Amino acid sequence: xxxxxxxxLPRASAVTRAVSLATPGFWCEWRHADGxxxxxxxxxxxxxxxxxxxxxxxxxxxxxxxxxxxxxxDRGYPGWRxxxxxxxxxxxxxxxxxxxxxxxxxxxxxxxxxxxxGGTPLPHLPAGDPPWG
Numbered sequence: 001x002x003x004x005x006x007x008x009l010p011r012a013s014a015v016t017r018a019v020s021l022a023t024p025g026f027w028c029e030w031r032h033a034d035g036x037x038x039x040x041x042x043x044x045x046x047x048x049x050x051x052x053x054x055x056x057x058x059x060x061x062x063x064x065x066x067x068x069x070x071x072x073x074d075r076g077y078p079g080w081r082x083x084x085x086x087x088x089x090x091x092x093x094x095x096x097x098x099x100x101x102x103x104x105x106x107x108x109x110x111x112x113x114x115x116x117x118g119g120t121p122l123p124h125l126p127a128g129d130p131p132w133g
Contacts, residue, residue: 022112026087030056033096033103042113046087050080053106057097064102083108 026049029040039056043049079095083106086093092109 022114025111025113026108027111027113028052028106028108030060031105031107033098033105038104042111044113046084049087049108050083053083053095053108054080057104057106060104061099061102065099 023044025042025044026046027040027042028049030038030053032038038060041052041056043052079097083093083095087108087110090110093107095106097104097106
């Protein structure tokens with residue numbers, strides 16, 4: 001065989017290849033106050049995570065109690081500013097939001113995201129939680 005034949009060239013281990021495919025991002029979840037998951041998604045940046053969180057809480061609130069949407073998504077709420085700085089520093093962040101009688105909790109944490117065959121992780125699954133969650 002030639003010295004440059006592919007079978008003779010050094011190859012990276014499967015672990016090395018897998019790690020190199022991972023990209024930093026943020027895992028986000030909206031939950032009821034009692035811990036039941038409502039929705040989850042992987043987002044690439046802190047601003048994308050917060051944008052996703054605001055879109056999702058607007059959807060959740062309008063389905064439950066349309067009159068409460070504005071109070072739950074208020075951009076002036078200090079919790080959203082705290083989320084930006086915490087996520088930018090790579091910290092976990094939890095934001096409880098209450099508008100009586102509703103109470104929700106947004107969790108976001110830094111993760112390494114593996115690409116899914118055929119694209120990036122989907123923002124939601126149509127039928128319940130993933131088998132690993």
